[in-house]
Amino acid sequence: MKNPILALCLSAIIALPVSSAVADSTSSTPQVSAEHALNDLYAMRLATQRSIGGFYMFNGQEQDQHYAREAQNNAAQALAYLNKITAPTDPNAQALLQQLQHDLSSYKAQLDYLISAIIEQGYSDLQPVADLANLNSKILKIGTEAEQLISQDANYSLPELTQLAREQSLLMQGIAADYAARSASVGASFFADGEKQPLDQLSEQFANNLQLLLSSSQNTPATSKSLRAIEVKWRYIERSLKNYNENSVPFVIDKYARSITQGLEQLATEYALLNI
Numbered sequence: 001m002k003n004p005i006l007a008l009c010l011s012a013i014i015a016l017p018v019s020s021a022v023a024d025s026t027s028s029t030p031q032v033s034a035e036h037a038l039n040d041l042y043a044m045r046l047a048t049q050r051s052i053g054g055f056y057m058f059n060g061q062e063q064d065q066h067y068a069r070e071a072q073n074n075a076a077q078a079l080a081y082l083n084k085i086t087a088p089t090d091p092n093a094q095a096l097l098q099q100l101q102h103d104l105s106s107y108k109a110q111l112d113y114l115i116s117a118i119i120e121q122g123y124s125d126l127q128p129v130a131d132l133a134n135l136n137s138k139i140l141k142i143g144t145e146a147e148q149l150i151s152q153d154a155n156y157s158l159p160e161l162t163q164l165a166r167e168q169s170l171l172m173q174g175i176a177a178d179y180a181a182r183s184a185s186v187g188a189s190f191f192a193d194g195e196k197q198p199l200d201q202l203s204e205q206f207a208n209n210l211q212l213l214l215s216s217s218q219n220t221p222a223t224s225k226s227l228r229a230i231e232v233k234w235r236y237i238e239r240s241l242k243n244y245n246e247n248s249v250p251f252v253i254d255k256y257a258r259s260i261t262q263g264l265e266q267l268a269t270e271y272a273l274l275n276i
Contacts (some may be wrong), residue, residue: 033086038080038147042166045143046261047078048104049170052136053177057127057254059118060184067114071103075108078139090153091240096146100139107135133181140170161218161271168209169264171234174255175202175241203241210234212265223270230263 054071058064082104087094110132117122149156160168178199197205214227215217239257240249 005052017065030089030154031156034088034150035158036157037085037088037150038156040084041143041147041150042170043079044078044100045140046106046170046173046265047074047081048072048107048136048139048143049173049177051078051111053173053180054134055115056177056180056184057138059251060180060250062120063118065119066117072108072112072115075111079104079108088153090149090151093146093149093153096142096149096211097161100142100146103135103139103142107132107139110135118130147269151232158177159271160214161213162268162275164209164213165264165268165271169205169261169268170211171202171206171209172257172261172264173207175199176253179241179244179253180250182244183248199244200242203238206234207238218271218274219275220225220270222273226263226267226270228266230260233260235261 040042044062051071051074052275054067054074058071061067063136082100087097087098110128112127114124114132157163182199193225210231214231219227237253240247240253
């Protein structure tokens with residue numbers, strides 16, 4: 001692009017969160033309020049996923065406190081996103097948000113306790129870790145239910161490709177967390193009661209959804225470029241994920257999953273801009 005000022009402006013627009021780039025700033029309709037709530041609930045779910053992944057990496061990578069800080073910071077960010085949400089009109093949605101507030105506060109407290117215990121003792125009992133995993137799973141489930149109720153109440157939904165890209169980012173972060181848990185040699189004890197699919201199945205699901213995004217007729221040169229970058233990174237770790245019982249490479253998976261998730265967040269914003 002020859003005009004550097006125009007290039008900077010366009011870059012700034014792309015960098016905006018979906019709520020800023022898409023919302024009509026001149027009105028405060030139920031649809032706009034719902035959009036903001038959906039954006040914050042998505043960010044809350046993603047930060048919650050990242051926090052449990054950071055905890056597993058901390059527990060499995062010789063208690064590297066970089067991962068402990070990452071886990072705690074993401075839990076705090078999840079609460080901050082939740083606290084931004086304006087109370088919806090639907091009483092059922094209000095009840096779910098109140099439940100999320102309680103559960104997420106408890107989750108953060110349990111996470112902080114476990115990290116402190118591991119630092120002091122060098123280990124943690126399995127049951128408190130399993131309890132944390134179950135609470136994490138519950139928060140993600142309630143967050144999804146709250147999104148659905150808010151969307152229905154306002155008769156508003158995000159663009160289909162934006163939603164798919166977001167779900168892919170959550171799936172990728174969940175896959176990375178599961179991989180880190182398995183690599184920590186605690187196995188199923190880390191997982192919510194019987195809810196986790198095998199990693200090879202989750203990886204297959206991610207690959208199929210990625211293909212759906214790649215083949216969409218709505219893609220532009222910009223979204224196609226973003227998708228190609230995501231695909232290259234995915235292909236690099238796909239085999240390790242599908243053969244997770246072989247050589248364990250949690251650091252590599254965590255690093256690439258983080259980059260893929262960021263790419264999918266950017267892609268979701270690009271898709272949303274197509275619907276302005």
